[in-house]
Amino acid sequence: MASATDSKSQNCLSFTVSVKLNRDNYPLWKSLVISIVKGCRLDGHMLGTKECPKEFIVSADSSKKPNPAFGDWQAHDSQLLGWLMNSMTVEIAVQLLHCETSKQLWDEAQSLAGAHTRSRIIYLKYEFHNIKKGEMKMEEYLVKMKNLVERLKLAGSPISNSDLIIQTLNGLDSEYNPVVVKLSNQTNLTWVDLQA
Template identity: 80%
Template sequence: MASAADSKSRNDLPFTVFVKLDRDNYPLWKSFVISIVKGCRLDGYMLGTKECSEKFIASTDSSKNPNPAFEDWQAYDSQLLGWLMNSMTTEMATQLLHCETSKQLWDEAQSLAGAHTRSRVTYLKSEFHSIRK
């Protein structure tokens, strides 16, 4: 069960990220996002350390009842997922629309940024070699 401090800290993500994720600013964006999400005590959802509860719980009469912990997890994660999407440029968010959890989006944004960085390094190396010739 969530404590009063947890529920107060997890209400809304009231902060606007003034640095929207684009193809060139992942390290800066990541720094802002982590500090805000940790401040709201939601980092476990995004980093995968707060595991999703079972959807149903068994009752004494063998029926399955909705698990309030699952519903809470889903609500917090969905709120965080939407907030993360809103902290990106349209171009970046469009590439990550398929993500269903905040952890999936976080991991794929990092991979996308890494792929862009590697291609940029390759491009700059080829430019450097062509200048030297």
């Protein structure tokens, strides 16, 4: 008989991720997936903290009998594996078809996204240092800056919060000079404060 936790785990994976993993959105996809999977209490499978139990239980007389915990673990992990594959674009999922566990899929999706981003690190740094607000709406400009920082972080070249703020202010047009001067003098300015 399934426990209450088991049935909750099975039912909550009916939620879908609103963003399918592609080559450019790993940080966003990851945050959405982790929230749902943690809510289903299946994150131990995906992150490797809940290891697969032994397939058989060996009794004192050395006889083996099937371990029911093994079957439950396999069923939950297979369900999570399928759900994760379904949260990816076909292009990404096809490259990860060989994965047999949710942990292997999770790790390799991260590596795949990181490898793609690392190959573009020079381009991303150039874009980060040369981007200007120009004709973009302020919200669009701020989202683009934050997205570049997230991509650089994933590639193994993180940008500090202060560098993000400085570069964002540097990319503003001259009409924003009074705001730039005022904000530049604040020592503990956060990204959220800057956006406000």
